[in-house]
Amino acid sequence: xxxxxxxxxxxxxxxxxxxxxxxxxxxxxxxxxxxxxxxxxxxxxxxxxxxxxxxxxxxxxxxxxxxxxxxxxxxxxxxxxxxxxxxxxxxxxxxxxxxxxxxxxxxxxxxxxxxxxxxxxxxxxxxxxxxxxxxxxxxxxxxxxxxxxxxxxxxxxxxxxxxxxxxxxx
Amino acid sequence: xxxxxxxxxxxxxxxxxxxxxxxxxxxxxxxxxxxxxxxxxxxxxxxxxxxxxxxxxxxxxxxxxxxxxxxxxxxxxxxxxxxxxxxxxxxxxxxxxxxxxxxxxxxxxxxxxxxxxxxxxxxxxxxxxxxxxxxxxxxxxxxxxxxxxxxxxxxxxxxxxxxxxxxxxxxxxxxxxxxxxxxxxxxxxxxxxxxxxxxxxxxxxxxxxxxxxxxxxxxxxxxxxxxxxxxxxxxxxxxxxxxxxxxxxxxxxxxxxxxxxxxxxxxxxxxxxxxxxxxxxxxxxxxxxxxxxxxx
Numbered sequence: 001x002x003x004x005x006x007x008x009x010x011x012x013x014x015x016x017x018x019x020x021x022x023x024x025x026x027x028x029x030x031x032x033x034x035x036x037x038x039x040x041x042x043x044x045x046x047x048x049x050x051x052x053x054x055x056x057x058x059x060x061x062x063x064x065x066x067x068x069x070x071x072x073x074x075x076x077x078x079x080x081x082x083x084x085x086x087x088x089x090x091x092x093x094x095x096x097x098x099x100x101x102x103x104x105x106x107x108x109x110x111x112x113x114x115x116x117x118x119x120x121x122x123x124x125x126x127x128x129x130x131x132x133x134x135x136x137x138x139x140x141x142x143x144x145x146x147x148x149x150x151x152x153x154x155x156x157x158x159x160x161x162x163x164x165x166x167x168x169x170x
Numbered sequence: 171x172x173x174x175x176x177x178x179x180x181x182x183x184x185x186x187x188x189x190x191x192x193x194x195x196x197x198x199x200x201x202x203x204x205x206x207x208x209x210x211x212x213x214x215x216x217x218x219x220x221x222x223x224x225x226x227x228x229x230x231x232x233x234x235x236x237x238x239x240x241x242x243x244x245x246x247x248x249x250x251x252x253x254x255x256x257x258x259x260x261x262x263x264x265x266x267x268x269x270x271x272x273x274x275x276x277x278x279x280x281x282x283x284x285x286x287x288x289x290x291x292x293x294x295x296x297x298x299x300x301x302x303x304x305x306x307x308x309x310x311x312x313x314x315x316x317x318x319x320x321x322x323x324x325x326x327x328x329x330x331x332x333x334x335x336x337x338x339x340x341x342x343x344x345x346x347x348x349x350x351x352x353x354x355x356x357x358x359x360x361x362x363x364x365x366x367x368x369x370x371x372x373x374x375x376x377x378x379x380x381x382x383x384x385x386x387x388x389x390x391x392x393x394x395x396x397x398x399x400x401x402x403x404x405x406x407x408x409x410x411x412x413x414x415x416x417x418x419x420x421x422x423x424x425x426x427x428x429x430x431x432x433x434x435x436x437x438x439x440x441x442x443x444x445x446x447x448x449x450x451x452x453x454x455x456x457x458x459x460x461x462x463x464x465x466x
Contacts, residue, residue, distance in 0.1 A: 008248040015244070016235040020228065029244055036247035103227050121193055122228040128195060143186045150189070154220045 003047050007039055010059055013124065017060065020119045021067060023108050035063040057134045060120065064135055068112060106156035114149030117142055183207060188214060192221045305367070306422065306431050309387035309440030312364055312373050313427065317383040317442075324360030324375050334361050338372045344390060344437075348374040349460040354453050356384055384443035384450075386457060390436050421447065430454040434461065 014035060018028035039046070039062055046052040107115060116135060120126045128146075132139045183204055190196045191204050208215040240248075316323055326334040331348070338346035341363055348358050356376035364371045366389050374386040422429045428450045431440035439461070441454050 004250045008245075011240060011244060011248050012236040012238075015238070015240075016232050019235045020232045029241055032244050033247045036244070040247075040250070103224075103231055107228075118224075119228065122225040123232055125193075128190075128193075143189065146189055147185050150221050150224060151217075153224055154217070157224075 006046070006055065007036055007059075010055070011036070013056075014059060014063060017119060017123055018063065020107065020123060021063075021112075021115065023104070031063060031067060034066050035059065038062050038066065054130070054133070056124070056126075057130055060124070061134045061136065064116060067116075102157050103153075106153050109156055110149055110152055114145045114152065117145045118149040118153065121146065183211075183214070188218055189221070192218055192225065305389055305438045306420070306429060306440055308364075308366060308371070308389075309385075309431065310422075310427065310429050310442055312371075312387055313383075313385040313429075313442035316362070316373065316375065317385060323383070325362040327360035328358040330360075331358070338363060341370045342372055342388070342390060346372050346388065348386070349457045351376055351384075351453060351456060354449075354456050355379065356453065359383075378445075382444055384441065384445065384453060387440040387442065389438045432458070434458075 011032065014032050015028065018031045018035075019025065022028040022031055039059060042062075044050060046055060046058065052058045110118065117131055120131050120134065121128075126134070128139050128142050131142050135142070187196065187200070187204060191201060194201070196204070208218065326337060328334075335345075335347055338361060348361060350358065355378050357378075359375040359377050361372060361374040364373050369390075372388045374388075376384045376386070378384070420431050422431075427442060427444055428447050429440055429442045430450050430453075431438065432454075433439075439457065441450060441457060443450055443453070445453070
């Protein structure tokens with residue numbers, strides 16, 4: 001693949017993860033756009049004989065940093081005018097729809113550090129070592145957050161919200 | 171003899187292993203061992219099934235994003251930004267002046283015109299790129315306007331280099347010492363002050379043995395652009411030798427005129443010439459080297 005097309009080839013997967021992480025389309029695409037711009041500004045790292053070996057871990061790590069460090073553009077109430085193509089309406093069956101809303105709602109309630117890990121593993125099938133490298137944390141931390149995240153998600157979806165002993169850090 | 175034999179002995183199952191089972195990150199033997207053990211541990215078995223269901227539902231919920239049409243702004247951000255700005259130049263009054271002065275054609279030269287048009291920047295995400303556009307465009311026009319001048323190519327000639335340096339440094343508010351390019355075949359002819367987008371801009375004119383001219387255009391209006399403009403629009407083969415790998419060099423071409431430009435701190439530098447790209451890369455590398463030698 002030509003180097004110029006490398007980032008483009010990652011866009012669908014970056015968008016999938018960002019959508020799950022950000023929870024809505026506009027915020028997710030803001031995050032993807034910022035990630036791509038950052039990736040181009042650091043292109044010496046991955047083009048030619050750059051030092052990046054695992055492009056996926058690197059790109060998702062860029063996205064992670066942008067997401068958690070709040071480097072994103074100051075949020076103004078904006079409405080995008082360019083994407084005026086209406087979304088194709090897909091009518092889900094009632095059962096699917098309820099399950100979907102439950103999952104999305106539960107996901108929104110997960111602390112970001114748990115949500116990231118649950119999502120990288122579910123959506124990207126990342127190995128625990130790759131998750132650790134992407135997020136810059138030890139594998140042991142990945143495992144404990146994965147465990148808490150999945151259990152939290154399960155209890156939220158079963159409607160028995162467990163008391164959360166974790167301190168909420170603002 | 172025992173009607174209920176004790177369960178088989180195996181190492182205890184850790185929490186991490188339950189997840190590794192869900193994620194198929196165990197060795198095959200361990201996978202089988204744990205699956206067998208779960209038969210007599212309904213709570214854990216239920217959790218494993220629940221986590222597997224979570225994964226399936228997450229994929230079902232978000233996999234459709236993979237097949238969505240990409241929004242324009244994301245598509246643009248995924249593409250390298252190449253010489254589209256010279257296309258925009260073609261739309262302006264400036265190009266009429268340029269064509270008249272130098273015989274630049276409006277045809278040819280710009281690579282991939284279809285995507286260039288599609289990818290022309292708009293909106294807030296492109297503010298920094300728009301700034302670079304204006305800079306490169308002004309540099310290209312300044313070259314085209316002054317390089318054909320026979321009688322007054324410069325305001326202050328190289329015989330008065332000290333005055334030139336003092337004058338431009340004062341007006342630009344920063345030391346403006348023209349690099350010496352004899353090593354790459356160009357002699358300094360002099361320089362001039364020009365209006366930029368918001369204030370003064372310096373242009374230095376050089377000439378090779380055959381009389382071909384090259385201009386170095388220096389602006390300090392770029393500001394923060396340097397931190398976010400890292401698109402190197404062409405292959406690394408065009409990188410001036412000895413250049414810092416972190417500097418974003420951009421290359422553009424229209425007709426016979428090549429432009430190499432980059433941003434360093436608050437300054438933008440553009441080198442324009444009719445010379446071929448390899449020659450221009452050599453000159454750019456030399457300019458870059460000298461600028462950094464003096465800055466340090």
